[in-house]
Amino acid sequence: MSFGAEFEQRVDALVAKYPEPKAAMLMVLWEVQKDKGWIDPESEAWVAERLGTSPAQVHGVVSFYTMYKQKPMGRHHIQVCTTLSCMLRGSDELMDHLKGKLGIGEGEVTPDGKFSLCRVECLGSCGTAPMFQLNDEYHENLTLESVDRLLDGLD
Ligand code: FES
Structure with missing residues (x-):
């Protein structure tokens, strides 16, 4: 499996910032997700080999943090x-x-692939609760009406 030379250069630059390769795991996984949209078992194996650890350890990290998608969303x-x-x-x-x-339901994708939904732990925006993250943006002080307006306006 290969992500291409440009991707490998980005990973090399990330790994070089840390005292040991394994310490770059969160950042490398983030790069994988940016590139592929989610993190599949083949990518976990690639990250494990690149960072000198086991696929099980990489999977443990991917499955612990909700920021990582374990299937296409x-x-x-x-x-x-x-x-x-x-x-x-x-x-x-x-x-x-x-x-x-x-x-x-939670963890599911609409049949047209437009929306997916999941439950996460605190996103650090407690003072503007209730809130959710839509892709990379926070939406805060939500009401059912504001949610409807927001989602109805999306392509
Ligand atoms: S409880 Fe902290 S952002 Fe929801």
């Missing part, structure tokens, strides 16, 4: 924070609303 990937502040400010209701609106 929708074009608009919604990550709903359901930790304490967001929960107290209605994240359960928000999640139920999204499931009903999109017709999918």
Whole structure:
């Protein structure tokens, strides 16, 4: 498996910043996800070999952090924070609303590939709860109405 010379150069530059290759794992996995859109077992094996560790260790990292996608997700990937502040400010209701609106459950993708939905732990925006991350952007102080407006306006 090969990601190409430009990708390998980016990985080499990342690895060079750390005292040992394994310490660059989060950043290298992020590069893989940027390149492929998700992290498949073949990529985990490639990262393990490149960083001198086992595929099991790489998979442990990928499966621990919700920022890493273990399967292809929708074009608009919604990550709903359901930790304490967001929960107290209605994240359960928000999640139920999204499931009903999109017709999918947690970890699922709409049949047209437009949306995917998942539950995540605190995203560090507790003062503006409830919130979710839509692709790379935070949306805060959400109401069911503001969520509908936002999602209805997406292509
Ligand atoms: S509890 Fe939701 S952002 Fe912190």
